[in-house]
Structures are given as structure tokens and as C-alpha cells.
Amino acid sequence: MNTEAKAAAVRESLAERDGVLVAFSGGVDSSVVAALAHDALGDGAVACTAKSETLPEAELDDAKRVAEEIGIRHELAEFSELDSQAFVENDGERCYHCRTMRLSAMFDAARERGIETVCDGTNASDPGEGHRPGLRAVEELDAYSPLLDHDITKEEVREIARDYGLSVADKPSMACLSSRIPTGLEVTEERLSRVERAETLLRTWGFEQFRVRDHDGLARIEVAPDELERALDPDFARAARDHLTDIGFDHVTLDLDGYRTGSVSPANDDLDLDVEYPTSTD
Structure with a gap:
């Protein structure tokens, strides 16, 4: 059929x-x-x-x-x-x-x-x-x-x-904000809020497929493989560090594996956190 x-x-x-x-x-x-x-x-x-x-x-x-x-x-x-x-x-x-x-x-x-x-x-x-x-x-x-x-x-x-003719025909999948918080770490309004604000920034900066994972104050940014080169740009690194620390994160990192669904689910708890964007106070 x-x-x-x-x-x-x-x-x-x-x-x-x-x-x-x-x-x-x-x-x-x-x-x-x-x-x-x-x-x-x-x-x-x-x-x-x-x-x-x-x-x-x-x-x-x-x-x-x-x-x-x-x-x-x-x-x-x-x-x-x-x-x-x-x-x-x-x-x-x-x-x-x-x-x-x-x-x-x-x-x-x-x-x-x-x-x-x-x-x-x-x-x-x-x-x-x-x-x-x-x-x-x-x-x-x-x-x-x-x-x-x-x-x-x-x-x-x-x-x-x-x-x-739906405008969302090619829209990337979007899970709820709690999916950005690793299994075992409590879901709180503070964590949900800073993830939402961080992802709003990435959307404003033109990224299309991404997640900001909240590892208890450490932001791990995942972007699609075809957007990774932009994320490695020093200007983006500076902006990400400055803006994400302003909204409450202690450290900001970029995951070199790129975006993947379920990366903080039980099957994916052991992850490498790559390319740290240090805070301005480091």
C-alpha cells in the first residue's frame, strides 16, 4: 500500500x-x-x-x-x-x-x-x-x-x-525539556528554565538540530554533524560561554559526537564531555 x-x-x-x-x-x-x-x-x-x-x-x-x-x-x-x-x-x-x-x-x-x-x-x-x-x-x-x-x-x-503543505513537514524531532536532564538528576523548574533559555539562544543563532543537556550546571551542547563546524568557531564558543553562564550554567561544553537522541537516557549514561568552553571566571 x-x-x-x-x-x-x-x-x-x-x-x-x-x-x-x-x-x-x-x-x-x-x-x-x-x-x-x-x-x-x-x-x-x-x-x-x-x-x-x-x-x-x-x-x-x-x-x-x-x-x-x-x-x-x-x-x-x-x-x-x-x-x-x-x-x-x-x-x-x-x-x-x-x-x-x-x-x-x-x-x-x-x-x-x-x-x-x-x-x-x-x-x-x-x-x-x-x-x-x-x-x-x-x-x-x-x-x-x-x-x-x-x-x-x-x-x-x-x-x-x-x-x-504543512510548514512542519521537515521540522526536526523535539522532545520535552526534561529529556535534557540526565537520568538520576532531579527535574527542577530551575533546570528546565535554563535549558529552555539556552536552546532559545541556539535557535536565535540559526542552529536547527540541537540540544543543550544540563549536567547539574554543566551545559553540554549537541548540534547536528553538518552544523558542527559552525559550533567550533571561536566567536560562537565565546558567545556560548558568555550567554550560557549568564543564564545560570557553571561551565559550557560542546559534544564532538554531535546531536543524537536519548544521549542522557539509561543506555547512554557513560559519555565523554568534550571541548569545554571555560567560564570567564576560570
Whole structure:
């Protein structure tokens, strides 16, 4: 079955439901689900974004903008992951706790609106991508994953997004801010805030695929391999050191391995921290 036929099958499946609420981050996966749901159900489809301390403000702005592109009704469900001690402790199941809370907020929002089905953006490529405890929460709460159900891979998701003309068709994946804090180090509002501010700076400086990992006050910058040369520029090193220490980091480093998903998850705890940008007080 080609991608177009798979997309048609998703629309047909969604059209059989009285209504759906899409757990909507504004990333390419949930945006495609929202576009397909809106096609299938019109006003019977709602996009809902979980707003909490782990969602960067820029991502919330993106979600609002993409919902407008699609034409789907967009709403927010506000909660705090920091209310959960299990989440704050940041063990190997952090993503499970986070996803459980986020999806629970979605189901609560759906019930308030008389909607039975909550959809998420899990695609057919996700189960094979390493340590993904959040997928267990999707199964336990019985969210409907139409992309996974119809065997739509990540590349096919992007193809469908391009067919819809969505601006996020080629947007890099973006995990919540807590993924920047190594396993075993408590998730706090202070750490989340300085990571968000640091990543806002990198985005402002023109980097596209990156992370700033917070190793208890040591910032480890990861950028995509094709952006590494720019990050090695002495002017960038100076700016990164000065600005990131200003927002609360003690030291700033650049990881020569470059950006990679899950680099502070349990399977990747033993990492080399390369090329330190010393603080001005060193």
C-alpha cells in the first residue's frame, strides 16, 4: 500500500468515530494526525496541547500556528509534571511518567467535551527507536495511534505533511525539556528554565538540530554533524560561554559526537564531555 492509500485509510478509520481529540504537540507526527482528523471529521476533531513546564514556549507558539494552518480547533490542557515525585526523581521511566500524565490530561479534556477517542502521533518507526518507555503509557491508556495502526513510517509522515503543505513537514524531532536532564538528576523548574533559555539562544543563532543537556550546571551542547563546524568557531564558543553562564550554567561544553537522541537516557549514561568552553571566571 502506498503512502497516499495509507493516508486515505486513516481518514476512513477516523471518519467512523463520533469525534476525536488529538494529543497535539505541533510536531510533524501529531500535525499529520490532526490534518487527517480534520479532513475526516471537520469540527468533530479537536487538537489539544498539554501545557506544562517541560514544553518550550517556542513549541507552544508553533503548535498554535500549525493548528491555524490546518484549520482545526485548538485547545490547551494545563498541568504540572513537577507535581509527580516519580517524574521529578527522573529514573529510567521518566518518559513513562510524563506520557502517562500528558495523555491522562488529554483523556480528561476529551471527557469534558464528550469525546471518546484520544489520538496520538506514534508512527510505525517509533517502536524500533531504542529506549521508549512512553510508548507503554500509550498502550496502557488505550490511546489510538492511527499512524502506527496503518503502518505509516516517519518518512511517510513527512510525505503526507508535504502533501498537506504543512510548514512542519521537515521540522526536526523535539522532545520535552526534561529529556535534557540526565537520568538520576532531579527535574527542577530551575533546570528546565535554563535549558529552555539556552536552546532559545541556539535557535536565535540559526542552529536547527540541537540540544543543550544540563549536567547539574554543566551545559553540554549537541548540534547536528553538518552544523558542527559552525559550533567550533571561536566567536560562537565565546558567545556560548558568555550567554550560557549568564543564564545560570557553571561551565559550557560542546559534544564532538554531535546531536543524537536519548544521549542522557539509561543506555547512554557513560559519555565523554568534550571541548569545554571555560567560564570567564576560570
